[in-house]
Amino acid sequence: MSPIRVGVIGASGYSGEELVRLLANHPGITLRIITSRQYENMSLGSVFPNIGQYGNLLFSNPDELETISKETDVVFLALPHGKGLPYAHYLYEQGKVVIDLSADFRLQNPLDYELYYKFSHPYTELLKKAVYALPEIYEEQIGSSNLLAMPGCYPTGVLLSIIPLLKKGWIDPQLIEVFAISGTTGAGKTLDSKLLFSEISENLRPYGFPNHRHVPEILQEIKKVAMGKPAGVLFVPVLAPLCRGILLSITATLTANISQQEAEDAVLEFYKKAPFIKVLSHGMMPELKFVLRTNYLYFSIHLFTEKNKCLVIAAIDNLGKGAAGQAIQAMNIRFGLAQTTGLGP
Amino acid sequence: MSPIRVGVIGASGYSGEELVRLLANHPGITLRIITSRQYENMSLGSVFPNIGQYGNLLFSNPDELETISKETDVVFLALPHGKGLPYAHYLYEQGKVVIDLSADFRLQNPLDYELYYKFSHPYTELLKKAVYALPEIYEEQIGSSNLLAMPGCYPTGVLLSIIPLLKKGWIDPQLIEVFAISGTTGAGKTLDSKLLFSEISENLRPYGFPNHRHVPEILQEIKKVAMGKPAGVLFVPVLAPLCRGILLSITATLTANISQQEAEDAVLEFYKKAPFIKVLSHGMMPELKFVLRTNYLYFSIHLFTEKNKCLVIAAIDNLGKGAAGQAIQAMNIRFGLAQTTGLGP
């Protein structure tokens, strides 16, 4: 098979850089296009010296859409929310596979964009065509769609941790409590004084409460598997002094009389073919370093049956499984490659 | 009034160092004794160059109890759990005021020491004399006791955040969920490879779950104010890459039909005379840096009435309000000084 021709629009942000780093070691692709207005005409090697491959590839301008379309089979969009819409629209119309890492096609209700992202979505008909590309849940849909909306980093961690239990009807979707600790790359390269080293170091800062943009996304997906029950999420994210990674503590009310063993077995069964999901036994806890620079999600489940409570602790790398890694996993599925191609085991 | 003569046994650990640092700027005391086996006969200035005052005071051996007793009115014990028991016993018998920062006198049930601290308590009669010295709750008892058991860092943060609501009967003591993020000084100078910089940096590590030693302490104190109801705590502490400070997310079930405003007003009223408690308005969130190197507790309350849930976010410095600062606050109360003496405003 000839290699898949790949483009990355927005290749100089944190997700874009990670995409390029992973793609540089992907045996089934050839990287043809990387764009960055800031670094236009500079070489990849001069901007990111430690990526290694494709050192002479030049950053180009994202507006050269005809060239991008001609040169690629699949294009990743790693742009701030709202910025990639015209590119997505054009490339989708040209028959390209579009894999969007932003929120622009995640939400099915156009009103949510006005409420949470402060823009009116110009391509509501495309929203209907987009697949919410959580690979372990929607593998089949991913395989046949040309518009893949990659889930947010927090939703990825939360949803993969609780969907098996929700589908069993064992936990109550009406109130999922999520406490999250996140590194700083999750906020991108935004020039915000709150993201300066001097402000983050030796600090912990809750933010985005109570209406973080990932809340409607989590609710939308919980509802899909909640069998008609209403969904509710209490979400408290905290920014901590580290670059990458998310640790989640999730609590929910048990609605079934199950044992710790039954819960673990069900989750293991659910993910028995999922190469990137690692379920730790009761009593073991994931650490962030288990998942750094990988596409893994690690989690463990802890039942407090006498209190009817279920606790899940989960860890992912926001740039790996939470963004670039998962996007490549989706590309692999879409093009019929093994999910793990270019992503480690 | 002649200055209170103070000794610190265990002055070279993190809590001990912080005690000495604060005492060095306390206008009502004179520091007479600092002990450290490791630094015996070395000067304070040579070991902790930036403390400033008392630079020529020498570390002495903690076993010189007669001298310690003769030279002091009050002795702080800042030793690992179980190590200070004979000192506490001797000095208490000599009529000294003993302020113990360890857990050795916090728990009223001697069995808890066997379960959680792995030693059999040799002075169970002293346990009955000890006051759990949470200043905002037990000011009167602190004022008349010669054996002050300083609360743990996590319990200080949790209890001060929820006791006003528990006393009102507005939240259910049967399940308090606590998610905590902590810096590394909370673990002391223990030589554990998990506390090396190389292991902590860029990592987040849940630990001590589900039976952290602070759980029985929190339960004991909740029960005192729970009006006969059983108490339950789900406690998940996470170690993060910072030296000092604790951020807490606490959720509980509402048991009364109250409004956000009523809740805030009640808490403000409860703490109206407490100089170190800062209650932020709804929508505002404490950051760790608000409390670093202070004796403050900052917290805010967030009611989700449609879900019958109450969320509290709180921040303290584990070495300040969580240890050394609070111990000095207790000393101030015991000796009739203003609570804030030597502790800022």
Added chain:
Amino acid sequence: MSPIRVGVIGASGYSGEELVRLLANHPGITLRIITSRQYENMSLGSVFPNIGQYGNLLFSNPDELETISKETDVVFLALPHGKGLPYAHYLYEQGKVVIDLSADFRLQNPLDYELYYKFSHPYTELLKKAVYALPEIYEEQIGSSNLLAMPGCYPTGVLLSIIPLLKKGWIDPQLIEVFAISGTTGAGKTLDSKLLFSEISENLRPYGFPNHRHVPEILQEIKKVAMGKPAGVLFVPVLAPLCRGILLSITATLTANISQQEAEDAVLEFYKKAPFIKVLSHGMMPELKFVLRTNYLYFSIHLFTEKNKCLVIAAIDNLGKGAAGQAIQAMNIRFGLAQTTGLGP
């Protein structure tokens, strides 16, 4: 003596915040004015919750110069380079003591401002009136001037470490090599993506080479004590993942046949009345934590006589001795207070 009435223009940057923090504990002053365009009309307590004193003082607009003049005896300027010139001019004309933490009055040659700071200095006559306010060297001049130009953080560390040896004629001013490691607050709250946590953490970045703005300042001051010899500096600063503090490694060629003991003795003699200078014995090395949150400079001298080389290792806190602390030290001298007032021992 009635308290000195103090104003701080630019009280919300890192140096300004540190000034206010230190002034809040200064027994000889009363803080009357703090300005910040960003926080105008907000209270100090709401912006910097952990300062403690003056919590109700409101930030005002720096352009209200008449009020500022009327309310104060001394005004600190803690503004970006070039921004405080009109304030300095006005307040100086009004007879106020002006203590400027920026570079605006440090350099005596107006051309240096064009070369290094990219502006044409509008008050060249004031440059002649300004005193380079390095307290340990120019105490007398500070005592009688109303315009104090506070030295930069690097120059403070470098100059105080080598001036005793230069004055003796023991080291060659023609090539002083300075390798410096600095925390991030030295760069202020500038919105530069290179100062984001995600860029600084786990990185080390040389910068400002070879023409850092502190080079002409260091050269100017070396020349004053070089007895007619030309001066040369090779200056390599590196940004490291920490908030505060500077560690310096300085090497120079020995020009005299002196022993280690003679060198140390001479430096100790030179600084025998300097409360903030700590000279460590040969073989001991200053650590950054010795000086954090203090007004100390720690350094040690190491002679390699067989190579004719002298090495100095020095540490200061860039916000303490390198900025706000030293500015208060200068104020103390100017107003006849003990140098250490409000600054610890």
Added chain:
Amino acid sequence: MSPIRVGVIGASGYSGEELVRLLANHPGITLRIITSRQYENMSLGSVFPNIGQYGNLLFSNPDELETISKETDVVFLALPHGKGLPYAHYLYEQGKVVIDLSADFRLQNPLDYELYYKFSHPYTELLKKAVYALPEIYEEQIGSSNLLAMPGCYPTGVLLSIIPLLKKGWIDPQLIEVFAISGTTGAGKTLDSKLLFSEISENLRPYGFPNHRHVPEILQEIKKVAMGKPAGVLFVPVLAPLCRGILLSITATLTANISQQEAEDAVLEFYKKAPFIKVLSHGMMPELKFVLRTNYLYFSIHLFTEKNKCLVIAAIDNLGKGAAGQAIQAMNIRFGLAQTTGLGP
């Protein structure tokens, strides 16, 4: 070609872990043996969850030397200095290729082991057989030796940066000044309170001065290329709050009348076939992040001809080019593979 069978003795330290991580992605080898007393009988996947490959391989006991010998063609020793000597001796006698990451075979003068490492070397005849395996300098010797002594991290960075200039006779070997900033993994997993997160964070600490163990190693190698001149090194290493990486500032006296361009050209020519050496143009500075998790050395040269000084700024990853990466590079050379196999480009 059948894959090279590899063993790693000491696979649980930082260098050992990095070796295993790199070997897991090396296409020309099969990992047969990993030893660790601490983790004996535990699986690689359970100890280092994010390595990916070889998850089921069990850690074995290093004393099972017969098995190790039988199962491997090449054995890496990643043990503390002095601990691997009997393994090296045995395996070398068995005809295995031994690649030792410790200092045990770096120094040719046995007395240096007594002076700097405090042990008497038991295999002085083996010292003569060992090759100092700096790949860019001793490629030919590496190709034909069965005992490869991998250089230390600091010497690797220093030597590769200055050998081209020393060989030209352009800088004076009599005094090379090296100022180094290092992360904490360089010290290994030693249980030393000075390596605790609480001690390293927000600190900078010079250490190992003036007789760091890498000084005799650097001197030995400088002498080899100094054409009979004496060699001298002034070495000041500083520990900084980061896990990995070394940044070096090296100054030397120029002994020839060369230009910046000539110096750069000579270095580029010297390394024209070296895939891991990146020479930046004058005015550009390497940052640590350019080399993190790579086998690169980045450096730039800056001549100050009017002062007869040459400055080199260099960056390497102490676990990459400074240890595990370079060891694999040496293995590749020894077994006739491309140097870059398994190490990126």
